Amino acid sequence: MNFRSVRLAFSKSKSGFVRWLYALVATALLVLAAPAWAEAPQSRLVIGVPLEPPHLDPTSGAAAAIDEVVYANVFEGLTRLTPNGTVAPSLAESWSASPDGLSWTLRLKQGVTFSDGTAFNADTVRFSLMRIVAAGSTNAQKALFAPVRDIQVIDAATVVIHLSRPVANLPYLLAWGDAAMVSPQSAATNGTRPVGTGPYTLSRWQRGGELELVRREDYWGRAPQTQHLTFRFIGDPAAAFAAVRGGDVDAFPNYPAPETIGELKRDPALVVTQGLSEGKVIMAMNNARAPFSDIRVRRALSYAIDRQAIIDGAMFGFGKPIGSHYSRQAAGYVDLTNRYPHDVAKARALLAEAGYPNGLDVTLRIPPRPYARRSAEVLVNQLAAANVRVKVETLEWAQWLDQVFGRKQFDLTIVEHVEPMDYDIYGRKDYYFGYNSPAFDALLAAVNTAPDEATRVSLLGDLQRKIADDAVNVFLFQSARIGVHKAGIDGIWINAPIAANDMTGVTQSGIARGTATASNGKILPWNWIGFGLLAALLAFSVHRLGAAWTAKKVAGHAATLLAASVVIFALLQVLPGDPAAYMMGLNASPEAVATLRQQMGLDGPIIARYLSWVGGLFSGDFGISYTYQTPVAALILERLSVSLPLAISALILSVIIALPVGVLAARHRGKALDTGLIGLMQAGIAIPNFWLGLLLILLFSVGLGWFPAGGYSGWTSLVLPALALAAPQAAILARVLRTSLLDTLGDDYVRTARAKGLSKNAALLRHALPNAWIPVLTVLGLQAPFLLAGSVVIENVFSLPGLGRLAFQAVSQRDLIVVQGVVMVLVAAVVLVSLVIDIAYAVADPRQRDAALNGGRK
Numbered sequence: 115m116n117f118r119s120v121r122l123a124f125s126k127s128k129s130g131f132v133r134w135l136y137a138l139v140a141t142a143l144l145v146l147a148a149p150a151w152a153e154a155p156q157s158r159l160v161i162g163v164p165l166e167p168p169h170l171d172p173t174s175g176a177a178a179a180i181d182e183v184v185y186a187n188v189f190e191g192l193t194r195l196t197p198n199g200t201v202a203p204s205l206a207e208s209w210s211a212s213p214d215g216l217s218w219t220l221r222l223k224q225g226v227t228f229s230d231g232t233a234f235n236a237d238t239v240r241f242s243l244m245r246i247v248a249a250g251s252t253n254a255q256k257a258l259f260a261p262v263r264d265i266q267v268i269d270a271a272t273v274v275i276h277l278s279r280p281v282a283n284l285p286y287l288l289a290w291g292d293a294a295m296v297s298p299q300s301a302a303t304n305g306t307r308p309v310g311t312g313p314y315t316l317s318r319w320q321r322g323g324e325l326e327l328v329r330r331e332d333y334w335g336r337a338p339q340t341q342h343l344t345f346r347f348i349g350d351p352a353a354a355f356a357a358v359r360g361g362d363v364d365a366f367p368n369y370p371a372p373e374t375i376g377e378l379k380r381d382p383a384l385v386v387t388q389g390l391s392e393g394k395v396i397m398a399m400n401n402a403r404a405p406f407s408d409i410r411v412r413r414a415l416s417y418a419i420d421r422q423a424i425i426d427g428a429m430f431g432f433g434k435p436i437g438s439h440y441s442r443q444a445a446g447y448v449d450l451t452n453r454y455p456h457d458v459a460k461a462r463a464l465l466a467e468a469g470y471p472n473g474l475d476v477t478l479r480i481p482p483r484p485y486a487r488r489s490a491e492v493l494v495n496q497l498a499a500a501n502v503r504v505k506v507e508t509l510e511w512a513q514w515l516d517q518v519f520g521r522k523q524f525d526l527t528i529v530e531h532v533e534p535m536d537y538d539i540y541g542r543k544d545y546y547f548g549y550n551s552p553a554f555d556a557l558l559a560a561v562n563t564a565p566d567e568a569t570r571v572s573l574l575g576d577l578q579r580k581i582a583d584d585a586v587n588v589f590l591f592q593s594a595r596i597g598v599h600k601a602g603i604d605g606i607w608i609n610a611p612i613a614a615n616d617m618t619g620v621t622q623s624g625i626a627r628g629t630a631t632a633s634n635g636k637i638l639p640w641n642w643i644g645f646g647l648l649a650a651l652l653a654f655s656v657h658r659l660g661a662a663w664t665a666k667k668v669a670g671h672a673a674t675l676l677a678a679s680v681v682i683f684a685l686l687q688v689l690p691g692d693p694a695a696y697m698m699g700l701n702a703s704p705e706a707v708a709t710l711r712q713q714m715g716l717d718g719p720i721i722a723r724y725l726s727w728v729g730g731l732f733s734g735d736f737g738i739s740y741t742y743q744t745p746v747a748a749l750i751l752e753r754l755s756v757s758l759p760l761a762i763s764a765l766i767l768s769v770i771i772a773l774p775v776g777v778l779a780a781r782h783r784g785k786a787l788d789t790g791l792i793g794l795m796q797a798g799i800a801i802p803n804f805w806l807g808l809l810l811i812l813l814f815s816v817g818l819g820w821f822p823a824g825g826y827s828g829w830t831s832l833v834l835p836a837l838a839l840a841a842p843q844a845a846i847l848a849r850v851l852r853t854s855l856l857d858t859l860g861d862d863y864v865r866t867a868r869a870k871g872l873s874k875n876a877a878l879l880r881h882a883l884p885n886a887w888i889p890v891l892t893v894l895g896l897q898a899p900f901l902l903a904g905s906v907v908i909e910n911v912f913s914l915p916g917l918g919r920l921a922f923q924a925v926s927q928r929d930l931i932v933v934q935g936v937v938m939v940l941v942a943a944v945v946l947v948s949l950v951i952d953i954a955y956a957v958a959d960p961r962q963r964d965a966a967l968n969g970g971r972k
Contacts, residue, residue: 798845
């Protein structure tokens with residue numbers, strides 16, 4: 115057979131498959147091009163960040179990811195932290211303490227306004243600070259500000275903070291994001307529509323993808339150089355590396371892939387920096403139960419570990435050892451790393467003295483963080499040398515918060531505490547590691563009531579020594595802050611005295627822009643498009659198959675949806691993990707967590723919550739996301755604007771690839787071409803799509819620079835992921851089509867057509883192919899929902915804000931209302947595809963069509 119004869123046969127075919135194929139190609143191009151509204155304004159910086167903030171209100175919740183976006187950029191405090199950790203004036207020009215330390219007088223800057231035009235004054239300060247300590251406050255640092263008794267307004271530019279006890283470091287605490295100044299008019303909506311006094315405002319937020327800030331033209335202070343800041347959320351280390359190498363991001367201040375730094379350093383277009391963060395990684399021990407209630411056991415484990423070996427083996431040499439719960443750059447730091455030098459013999463002797471001559475069997479329960487997993491691998495071997503046998507269990511983050519942090523069901527765990535100056539957690543009686551020491555409590559009280567900074571710093575040294583002497587936990591290392599940015603960018607923080615990305619002082623010159631662009635956030639109205647297509651489908655079904663058959667099918671699928679809603683809701687209620695605890699973080703008080711649970715409606719009766727949810731579904735109200743504090747329906751539609759074009763494009767590409775491959779393989783059965791195509795199909799099925807995606811990134815993004823390595827900035831961002839998704843699906847379809855064609859070619863009607871003189875090619879395309887297509891429709895029906903929701907791995911590799919990634923994030927964050935909504939949409943998609951396949955069967959198969967028109971009678 116030659117290609118000319120195939121072309122002629124297709125053109126003469128009454129089935130019109132060529133026209134159908136052209137239509138598929140045109141549809142693929144339209145779907146890919148539909149979201150391609152993009153802009154590339156000048157003076158833009160694209161910043162990579164590993165975590166997406168749940169919301170944008172730094173005064174509600176403890177997520178460090180919030181400050182990484184809004185600190186100093188959108189919200190400002192009375193004071194601010196400089197890159198070296200010192201306190202500098204911000205909205206307060208100056209401050210002074212009374213001799214007894216019970217009051218602080220602050221002089222405020224004048225002429226300051228919020229981005230909505232509201233004036234900042236002393237009344238704003240009173241509202242913001244009293245809001246932190248109010249009865250219904252969800253501020254994670256409420257306990258730190260508990261000494262604030264009252265705020266006295268002297269005049270518009272002067273306030274006096276009255277305290278119940280001296281707080282020597284009050285200016286430092288006022289520099290935290292938790293103490294940011296907020297306007298009374300907009301405080302309630304800052305989570306989704308932040309209004310601050312900073313130089314930037316929120317322009318758009320493509321949840322799961324990126325967030326853009328735009329410079330205020332009416333900013334009261336010195337305007338930053340950069341007009342647009344785009345924060346792109348890239349948590350996967352491989353995707354972060356590809357984004358940096360491909361030029362998709364201009365800077366990654368907290369780069370999550372230390373294993374690739376060596377390669378990045380060899381690129382002259384990139385600058386790699388290494389500083390210190392506030393993250394303190396510890397191996398926490400459950401002091402409240404045996405054997406770790408015995409100080410000798412705790413000290414034995416401290417002697418058993420080699421900190422530098424952990425840093426080298428788990429963190430690729432990035433990090434600094436610590437000997438207590440205190441960061442090295444903080445005022446009053448005392449180097450206690452030699453308090454427990456690596457000494458296996460000493461560790462064994464202490465265990466024997468404590469009554470464990472044969473060692474211990476313990477369980478190490480860790481969160482799903484790379485630092486925890488890699489540190490555990492090294493620690494297991496080090497502890498084994500001291501005759502401590504460790505069983506490692508990896509938990510989801512929400513499970514870890516529930517079982518380890520909340521219920522204290524653990525022996526050992528590894529976790530990073532990122533809050534600055536959080537030594538006070540050792541004075542909390544119900545904290546997860548169960549430390550209780552009256553001597554420490556007395557030291558902490560002395561620190562909190564220190565009359566001056568010198569006395570306070572001296573007491574902090576005693577406090578560090580007490581924690582180390584009691585071996586409360588095994589203190590491993592202080593995390594490094596690894597930054598990567600393009601040459602020509604200056605002003606990005608190297609050290610991180612607070613988990614933030616202050617971009618107000620960043621300058622840029624001579625940057626090669628690469629492919630760092632951003633979508634303008636416009637999405638197609640998929641809800642109306644979907645309703646229109648569904649109405650057209652039902653009208654077609656009624657016309658071709660009858661109203662009775664259509665009504666019967668629709669009723670059956672509706673019952674399936676209702677049953678699925680019950681199952682989904684019931685299963686999610688028993689899922690371990692507290693959404694409120696997840697949002698508030700490790701340093702939040704139990705009171706703040708309980709208040710948030712009540713505000714989220716998690717304390718209501720389960721039946722009432724189910725009926726409320728189902729009732730909302732009928733009106734299109736899917737509820738409000740616990741995490742994002744925005745309507746779930748809007749979140750789903752936003753993610754569908756990525757997942758739906760991706761799924762449709764991958765489906766169409768798989769058909770376009772599978773059709774000629776399956777036809778050619780069947781046409782040349784048993785020949786070399788057939789053998790080669792079968793091998794190609796087997797390879798397509800065997801190769802994981804995420805591995806293929808990485809190869810495509812390395813070739814077309816990093817190597818050739820043709821397409822973005824990640825993120826979503828229009829149709830070009832979907833080309834590589836669509837190919838990665840389509841390849842294995844095309845291989846499956848081609849095999850099914852080849853097998854079905856071979857079976858059909860042996861049927862009587864095909865042999866009759868051949869006996870009447872029809873060529874083999876014409877018989878295959880005109881008679882065999884239309885009938886062989888029915889099994890392929892079944893496979894397509896199974897593939898469509900998978901491509902819509904099962905592409906979570908590909909979405910993660912390419913950092914695409916799709917529906918599958920939303921579901922994965924919502925499960926890990928225990929955002930149950932989002933999980934329920936997404937799963938219901940996916941169930942509805944499966945049901946809808948099943949309905950389409952049923953209609954297609956009935957139309958394609960005359961027997962089923964006749965049965966439908968005759969009311970089901972054969």
